[in-house]
Amino acid sequence: MIRAYGLTKRYGEKTVVQDLTFTVRPGTVTGFLGPNGAGKSTTMRMLLGLDAPTSGRATIGDRCYAAHPAPLCAAGALLEARSIHPGRSARGHLLALAHTHGIPRRQVTAVIERVGLGEAADRRVKGFSLGMGQRLGIAAALLADPATVILDEPVNGLDPEGVRWIRNLLKSLAAEGRTVFVSSHLMSEMALTAEHLVIIGRGRLLADTTVERFVRDAGLGVIKVVTPEAGRLRELLAGPGVDIAGDGPDTLRIGGSDGERIGRTAAAHSIPVFELTPHSASLEEAFMDLTRDAVEYPAHSEAPATAHGAAA
Ligand SMILES: Nc1ncnc2c1ncn2[C@@H]1O[C@H](COP(=O)(O)OP(=O)(O)OP(=O)(O)O)[C@@H](O)[C@H]1O
Numbered sequence: 001m002i003r004a005y006g007l008t009k010r011y012g013e014k015t016v017v018q019d020l021t022f023t024v025r026p027g028t029v030t031g032f033l034g035p036n037g038a039g040k041s042t043t044m045r046m047l048l049g050l051d052a053p054t055s056g057r058a059t060i061g062d063r064c065y066a067a068h069p070a071p072l073c074a075a076g077a078l079l080e081a082r083s084i085h086p087g088r089s090a091r092g093h094l095l096a097l098a099h100t101h102g103i104p105r106r107q108v109t110a111v112i113e114r115v116g117l118g119e120a121a122d123r124r125v126k127g128f129s130l131g132m133g134q135r136l137g138i139a140a141a142l143l144a145d146p147a148t149v150i151l152d153e154p155v156n157g158l159d160p161e162g163v164r165w166i167r168n169l170l171k172s173l174a175a176e177g178r179t180v181f182v183s184s185h186l187m188s189e190m191a192l193t194a195e196h197l198v199i200i201g202r203g204r205l206l207a208d209t210t211v212e213r214f215v216r217d218a219g220l221g222v223i224k225v226v227t228p229e230a231g232r233l234r235e236l237l238a239g240p241g242v243d244i245a246g247d248g249p250d251t252l253r254i255g256g257s258d259g260e261r262i263g264r265t266a267a268a269h270s271i272p273v274f275e276l277t278p279h280s281a282s283l284e285e286a287f288m289d290l291t292r293d294a295v296e297y298p299a300h301s302e303a304p305a306t307a308h309g310a311a312a
Pocket residue numbers: 011016034035036037038039040041042043185296307308310
């Protein structure tokens with residue numbers, strides 16, 4: 001379990017993470033979403049004690065990460081910047097890490113197999129593709145069999161096969177009862193991987209919700225029906241799992257059904273239908289709507305010349 005209490009980080013005048021409070025529970029994948037520069041990496045670094053919060057605090061399990069007697073067992077992490085000695089083999093890198101933490105050799109073999117690096121384990125890391133490097137980073141994160149796994153943008157730059165592999169791995173880690181917290185700026189990817197979402201923009205919490213609720217609230221899967229007999233059609237379609245809202249005297253917004261069923265029901269009862277349209281917004285659009293005001297460098301304006309001098 002990860003808990004953040006009023007986490008805040010300021011760099012000079014700029015507040016990059018502001019009063020974030022959220023809980024990440026075990027047994028599910030929680031996606032940490034936000035546009036570029038939202039403060040995801042900074043938050044993850046604070047969870048792991050790599051950046052000191054200006055105020056607030058975070059715990060992993062029952063205490064701060066740094067206060068764990070064996071931090072690697074409490075949480076394994078893959079952060080964006082990795083430094084692996086290029087002349088070392090994957091196995092050599094993992095063995096060196098294991099050695100410093102008293103982790104048995106068989107655990108190195110186990111994580112190498114788990115991330116599918118078996119055949120490449122004895123090759124030098126400098127010849128690794130981006131995908132192999134990600135697998136090695138994940139192997140290092142899993143080395144101490146941690147109860148919590150924190151991954152910063154693990155699918156960045158991966159091909160579709162690599163993306164699918166990470167998706168399945170994250171789900172299996174959660175199914176083992178681990179707490180899995182994974183950042184991304186891609187809503188569509190997270191919707192396939194995560195059950196829960198923590199969404200931030202400009203360092204502030206925008207949503208802490210399930211994927212299911214996010215989709216429902218965004219009105220996706222809803223069908224708009226315009227008919228002069230809205231009341232009658234509504235009664236005919238009502239049933240378990242069907243969610244019908246009125247929108248004016250002759251317009252219905254129907255969730256939990258489909259166009260064919262609605263059309264056939266209307267036809268069977270001679271109810272005229274003037275319009276039957278599925279809601280066309282995508283999940284990505286709903287996410288962009290939510291974060292629109294929180295994008296650091298919106299596409300319609302020019303980014304400032306300095307990297308950290310952006311709008312507060
Ligand atoms: N050491 C630092 N000094 C000053 N500003 C910083 C520092 N580190 C991060 N920032 C700023 O904090 C903000 C949040 O950055 P962060 O990397 O946490 O965002 P992010 O959501 O992970 O973004 P991305 O998706 O682009 O990786 C950005 O505006 C960034 O420029």
